[in-house]
Amino acid sequence: MKSFPGIPSISARPLRSALALIAAWATLLTSWQVVQAAPAAWQGSLPAGHLLAGRTVVIDPGHGGFDPGSIGRQADEATINLQIALALRRWLEEAGARVLMTWSKPQDIPKTRKYRVQSRMVYINSTDADVLIDIHCNASAAVWHGPQTFYWAGAPSYHLAQSIQEELQYLTGSRRQVQRIDQYVLRHAKMPAVNVEVGFITNPAEEQKLLDPEYQRRLTWAIFLGVERWFLRAHWPQDLLEAPPPTELMRR
Numbered sequence: 001m002k003s004f005p006g007i008p009s010i011s012a013r014p015l016r017s018a019l020a021l022i023a024a025w026a027t028l029l030t031s032w033q034v035v036q037a038a039p040a041a042w043q044g045s046l047p048a049g050h051l052l053a054g055r056t057v058v059i060d061p062g063h064g065g066f067d068p069g070s071i072g073r074q075a076d077e078a079t080i081n082l083q084i085a086l087a088l089r090r091w092l093e094e095a096g097a098r099v100l101m102t103w104s105k106p107q108d109i110p111k112t113r114k115y116r117v118q119s120r121m122v123y124i125n126s127t128d129a130d131v132l133i134d135i136h137c138n139a140s141a142a143v144w145h146g147p148q149t150f151y152w153a154g155a156p157s158y159h160l161a162q163s164i165q166e167e168l169q170y171l172t173g174s175r176r177q178v179q180r181i182d183q184y185v186l187r188h189a190k191m192p193a194v195n196v197e198v199g200f201i202t203n204p205a206e207e208q209k210l211l212d213p214e215y216q217r218r219l220t221w222a223i224f225l226g227v228e229r230w231f232l233r234a235h236w237p238q239d240l241l242e243a244p245p246p247t248e249l250m251r252r
């Protein structure tokens with residue numbers, strides 16, 4: 001099993017973290033120390049947080065059932081998407097959020113029955129969720145690698161994508177940037193929505209990492225930090241909150 005870099009220490013984080021409250025960082029630091037000190041903490045003894053209390057997140061692990069998504073050498077995309085979605089749910093719940101999922105176990109979507117993405121969308125929009133996070137794996141030539149976060153429209157979705165991507169860049173060293181993409185789920189979601197492509201399943205080395213529970217833990221921690229930082233945006237300067245996405249991202 002490969003070793004991976006440690007969860008970034010709070011003190012080493014770039015200055016942009018000044019956007020968050022000291023209290024927020026104190027809580028994050030606490031979580032980080034617990035995780036660092038005792039891997040067993042992951043099994044359920046993390047102290048319940050409160051920063052996301054009252055917030056609802058809906059997570060949509062992409063594909064499932066008859067639709068495996070992209071296929072890697074060892075696994076299909078739906079399997080990895082679900083594993084990462086479940087790990088992310090864990091972090092969000094620890095922080096006090098209410099988490100809904102479009103599906104949370106393979107039996108939820110029988111392989112023999114086609115589901116319509118439209119029905120999934122109806123469910124998503126029937127929730128009172130504050131935010132939608134779609135989880136997918138990317139697919140392309142075998143050399144391509146790195147996580148990337150996409151959004152479709154609106155400053156809230158853009159800033160959420162940016163917040164998550166910054167954490168993913170910090171974790172992986174990837175220089176991939178947030179991009180705008182026309183996807184059914186993102187286009188029809190009535191709440192701020194992003195699609196986190198967690199990595200390329202078509203890159204054997206990255207697929208191996210994506211299947212590693214330790215890497216999944218670090219990856220989901222990064223996504224979680226991005227989400228939490230965005231939720232705490234009430235403390236951000238108004239001009240930043242209202243800033244439109246850079247125009248080059250609007251090209252299709």
Ligand SMILES: [Zn+2]
Nearest residue numbers: 062069136137
């Ligand atoms: Zn996908």
